[in-house]
Amino acid sequence: MKDTEQTIIDAAILIFNEDLSAPLEKVAEQAQVTRRTLHRYFKDRRELMQKCQKEIRKTCEVAMTNAYHTSENPLERLQNMFYAGLDCGSKNTFLHKLHTLHDHKHQAANEECSEYDHTFELWKGNLQVLLAKGVINQAMTVDWIHNLFQSVVAVFISSQLKGTLDRAKARELAWFSFSKGIGI
């Protein structure tokens, strides 16, 4: 029993992440569905994109929040939230990309932006604690670290796509690269 709508959304996230303006035909292809079917599930490109974004935001929000509450220890939290980020995969990087486009006007008024901000509020708060404590290289800005986080997730994803690296192994490597990369 497969959920076509979900299949299409997943395909769209994958395609749009690589090519924002890709024709819908490509999304349909990736989802192994006809474009006609895609149009039955989504009124138009805007609606599909919005569903993608909603999905992405929800997934990341939940994952991050859960990870945050797994521990009281800031460093453990960081690690768990990092792994949560890995598990969100391209949803994570896509979300970040959408809010980082050079012509994207970030505004708290916008519901999407504020939800995005909220998702990383806990993460940033936790990071501040570690920075204040000097656990992290203090020359680093929160922004830098956030971007590095996203980047390492991207590295992880591409290693998984290639399939040359065992998932567990790749997770370890990712945490190593990230934690050392910020001076832990």
Next chain:
Amino acid sequence: MKDTEQTIIDAAILIFNEDLSAPLEKVAEQAQVTRRTLHRYFKDRRELMQKCQKEIRKTCEVAMTNAYHTSENPLERLQNMFYAGLDCGSKNTFLHKLHTLHDHKHQAANEECSEYDHTFELWKGNLQVLLAKGVINQAMTVDWIHNLFQSVVAVFISSQLKGTLDRAKARELAWFSFSKGIGI
């Protein structure tokens, strides 16, 4: 004295890097030129894209080769090539992206691919030396490190676009994140 063709290519690299299928209108906008002018310089989208790729490959190729020859010491080399990568900026990341797209069939027969391979041959060779010596965390694969390299360049670029971080400072941070991230 400005070179319109070059201006357009630069604009295209910036735009296509974010949105591969973006309409040419956007490129023209970014270059502050009419779409009509753009079409005078480039027969069609394909030609523009090819010129972009040529430009990108040449720039990266030259920068990497020069950096390689600045030193005999593998570690210094790595660092110099890293900085060269930073200086190539989005050209570097775009090049990498084009050869990493999930539907990109990499083939040595293709001239573009082989030129790409060649550009990073020196880099990879040098890296192997460091790996063999144990200077780098040996659990890392060359591929992982290559991706991490590209990722950190991306982090650097976005910090520069935001403009919150001084360039020299950002370069230092980038090297820190990369070198520590691979276990140096």
Next chain:
DNA sequence: AAAAAATGTCCCAGATTTGGGACATTTTTT
């Protein structure tokens, strides 16, 4: 096995993107 639901095929009209002609305007060169 019949009914219902989902998907595919074929087709079409509207919207958008693309490439370029004709000519006016601006900028650069001589």
Next chain:
DNA sequence: AAAAAATGTCCCAAATCTGGGACATTTTTT
């Protein structure tokens, strides 16, 4: 200041992308 070169404006036809109707085929449910 005249000539040449570059760019802009306006316009148009071809190509591509988009959304959906009509109906056949396949898959799932009852």
